[in-house]
Amino acid sequence: MGKLQPPSARRVLTRAYCLVVLSMRGYGETDPGIRESLDSFLAGFPLQIEFTERERSLIEAPFGSLPEHRFVEFAVVEEALRVLLWALGKVEDSGSPTLSGRHWREALEIALALAADRDFVPVLRDSDEILRAQMAEDVLRWRCRVAADKRKGAASADDRARVVEPLRYAKAAGYVKELVDDDIAVDGRPLSALSDPDLLVIRNASLIRSFALFWLMGADPDWDRAYAFTMAREETSGLEPPDFITPPPPAGPNWPRPDRDVAARRMVALATLLIRAGLEESRITESADGWTRTFEVWIQEPVVAESLSPREAELIKRPARSWSFEDKVAAQWRAEALGCLLWALGQIDEIPAYDTPFSVPLLLERCGVLQPPKVVGRPTLRDPAEIDRARDIAETWHWRARTAQAVRLGMAPPPELPLEKIIEITANAAHEKGSIPAPIDNDFPAFGKAYRLLSDDEAAIASAIAYQRHYALNWLCGYSPDWDSTRTDT
Numbered sequence: 001m002g003k004l005q006p007p008s009a010r011r012v013l014t015r016a017y018c019l020v021v022l023s024m025r026g027y028g029e030t031d032p033g034i035r036e037s038l039d040s041f042l043a044g045f046p047l048q049i050e051f052t053e054r055e056r057s058l059i060e061a062p063f064g065s066l067p068e069h070r071f072v073e074f075a076v077v078e079e080a081l082r083v084l085l086w087a088l089g090k091v092e093d094s095g096s097p098t099l100s101g102r103h104w105r106e107a108l109e110i111a112l113a114l115a116a117d118r119d120f121v122p123v124l125r126d127s128d129e130i131l132r133a134q135m136a137e138d139v140l141r142w143r144c145r146v147a148a149d150k151r152k153g154a155a156s157a158d159d160r161a162r163v164v165e166p167l168r169y170a171k172a173a174g175y176v177k178e179l180v181d182d183d184i185a186v187d188g189r190p191l192s193a194l195s196d197p198d199l200l201v202i203r204n205a206s207l208i209r210s211f212a213l214f215w216l217m218g219a220d221p222d223w224d225r226a227y228a229f230t231m232a233r234e235e236t237s238g239l240e241p242p243d244f245i246t247p248p249p250p251a252g253p254n255w256p257r258p259d260r261d262v263a264a265r266r267m268v269a270l271a272t273l274l275i276r277a278g279l280e281e282s283r284i285t286e287s288a289d290g291w292t293r294t295f296e297v298w299i300q301e302p303v304v305a306e307s308l309s310p311r312e313a314e315l316i317k318r319p320a321r322s323w324s325f326e327d328k329v330a331a332q333w334r335a336e337a338l339g340c341l342l343w344a345l346g347q348i349d350e351i352p353a354y355d356t357p358f359s360v361p362l363l364l365e366r367c368g369v370l371q372p373p374k375v376v377g378r379p380t381l382r383d384p385a386e387i388d389r390a391r392d393i394a395e396t397w398h399w400r401a402r403t404a405q406a407v408r409l410g411m412a413p414p415p416e417l418p419l420e421k422i423i424e425i426t427a428n429a430a431h432e433k434g435s436i437p438a439p440i441d442n443d444f445p446a447f448g449k450a451y452r453l454l455s456d457d458e459a460a461i462a463s464a465i466a467y468q469r470h471y472a473l474n475w476l477c478g479y480s481p482d483w484d485s486t487r488t489d490t
Contacts, residue, residue, distance in 0.1 A: 006218035009122035012084055013114075014050050015215075015223065017041075019081040020111045021051075025059050026077065029066060041115070052224045079205050082107040083212035086133075087125050090114060094133045095209045096177065097140055097186045097202050127217070134213040136175045137206045138242050143167070143184050144203035146239050147192055166241035175245060207234060236326040253478035260381050263345055263476065265307040266483060270338040271367045272304055273312055274360065277331035280323045309483045335360050336468030340390070342366050344382050344476055351390060351469065353437075354397040355446040355462055384477075391473035393435045398470040399426070399490040400444045400451055401463035407452070408459070423452075 007015070021042060028034040051059065058066070079095060086094040090110055114120060146163060167184065170176045176184055183190035186202060194202065211230035220226040240246075258266065275295055298304060299316060308316060315327060323331075339358030342348045347366040352358060381387070403423065424442040431439055443450035447458050454462065470488045480486035 005221055006124075006127065006216060007221065009088065009124045011050075012087055012124060012216065013120075013122040016081060016084040016088070016111055017115060018050050018055065019077050019084065020108065020115065021059060022055060022077045023081065023108050028063060032063075035063060041112075044115070052222075054224055078107045079208040080212040081111060083133075083209050083216070085110055085114075087130060087216050088114075088122050089125060094213070095205070097184060097191070097206070099187055099198055099201060124216075130213055130216050132174070134210060134217065135242070135244060137210040137213065139167075139170045139175045139245060140184060140206045141203055141210070141234065142237070142239075142241055143191055144199055144206070145237065147194075147199060148196075148203075149239055151196065162239075162241065166245045170245040173245065207231070210234075232326075236324060255478045255481045257384065257478040258476060260345070263341060263381060265303070266475075267338065267341045267345065267367050268304055269307040269309065269312055269483075270334050270341065271364060272299065272308065272316065273331050273334055274338060274364070276316055277323075277328050277334075280321060280328050280331075311484050333464045333468050335363055336465050337472035338363050338367070340394075340469050340472040341476070343390070344387055344473075346380055346382060354465055354469075355458075357461070357465060387473065387476050391470070391477050394466060394470040394473050395488075395490055396426070396430050396435050397444070397462075398466040398488060401459070401466045402490055404451060404454070404459055405463065408456075 021038065024034055024038040024041065028038055082091060083094045085091045085107055091107070143163070164182045167176060167179060167182060171179050178185035180188065181190045181192075183192050185191075186194060186198075191199070191202070207230060211227045214220070214230050215223055215226040220229055275298075279295060305313075315323065315331070335358055339348060340351060342363060343351050348358075348362075400423070403419065407419070420442075423444070424439075427436065427439040427442060427444050430436045430444075437445050439445060439450075440448075441450040443452055445451070446454060446462050451462070467488060470490075471486050474480065474488060475483055475486045
């Protein structure tokens with residue numbers, strides 16, 4: 001996602017009127033009395049330029065002709081409409097978890113009254129309010145996913161540490177309005193008490209509100225693409241609580257550092273993940289030295305199976321060519337983590353610059369991939385002080401990547417000191433310590449220019465490199481009890 005481009009207040013109002021038309025069209029399918037009102041409404045507002053192609057096909061279809069499955073598209077309209085009315089300051093909240101449909105019709109009535117007010121001047125809520133509303137929806141859907149997962153008989157992810165504590169933190173931070181029995185309140189009941197169909201209703205309603213909020217944030221100026229973006233994002237979301245409601249652990253290394261053999265097994269796991277990602281992309285095939293066939297033998301080796309983390313094992317077990325795009329991208333970038341492990345194990349002389357990825361063919365060659373007997377127990381870890389210094393450098397670059405991302409998202413910097421000055425001070429101090437090359441225009445140097453001038457693609461590459469290296473080096477320095485739960489706080 002590139003730089004955010006939020007819609008103007010006037011466009012939000014126009015989009016709200018489009019949703020009014022869609023809502024009336026839905027009611028008009030079975031209520032002839034609304035059809036005349038719809039014609040009058042359309043005559044009063046030039047909305048054709050704002051309708052998407054999908055919406056236009058719904059509106060222009062003859063009454064009584066729509067198949068039943070298309071009624072779903074009408075059912076979600078008023079949930080999104082309420083979000084837009086909230087953004088325009090016409091309702092108090094963007095939506096709450098409820099099974100009552102009363103607020104849907106209420107949104108339509110408010111919008112119709114607004115349309116009659118020709119003197120209304122639209123003004124949008126602050127972008128921080130919209131972002132917080134989006135974060136609240138993220139919390140709600142995470143809770144729905146965990147509840148649904150527990151009902152499948154999964155090993156209990158619904159325990160106190162993984163659910164209750166984050167929910168209490170979310171309540172204290174204002175992302176949850178009310179808790180009942182330490183759970184999100186839905187019409188006075190804990191969410192865990194809902195039936196399966198009701199749980200699905202709550203989750204789907206949240207998805208629609210999220211999609212409208214993403215559009216308001218400027219994730220994509222196209223309404224339908226913002227919807228697709230939200231659906232894709234939800235498909236890749238897991239059972240871990242959002243980072244912003246997970247209280248960070250105490251700073252610093254709190255667990256024993258992995259020894260040589262543990263680090264070597266982690267190297268095996270990352271190499272395995274990297275090869276599987278290549279197979280998913282069809283870049284490694286039978287014609288390429290028989291790697292596809294060899295890989296099937298490789299993953300049966302005990303040393304490989306024992307090396308994988310729970311998340312990695314779940315990915316590896318999936319059928320061939322079944323990974324999502326996000327799974328493949330995430331696994332491919334693990335090459336940067338693998339490179340840091342190989343460096344720590346003395347198999348690579350140095351870590352490349354933070355705008356230069358490791359060479360994947362070199363990584364696979366150096367870790368002796370597809371040769372299990374030669375992998376574990378051979379290397380020796382570098383001195384802890386040397387690994388600590390590499391970790392500090394990775395954290396510094398990761399901090400710069402996150403500040404750049406915050407600027408792209410329009411998030412406000414701390415008021416005490418301008419962000420440009422903070423970056424200048426940090427860049428000069430890091431250079432004096434030998435952590436980064438000479439600054440360019442008082443900023444971190446990347447791709448031959450000041451970091452703040454990076455294109456979206458360059459910033460994404462630099463951010464991925466810093467994150468993966470920071471992740472691996474934090475793990476090596478004892479910042480986590482296991483690989484999957486490693487944090488990268490900056």
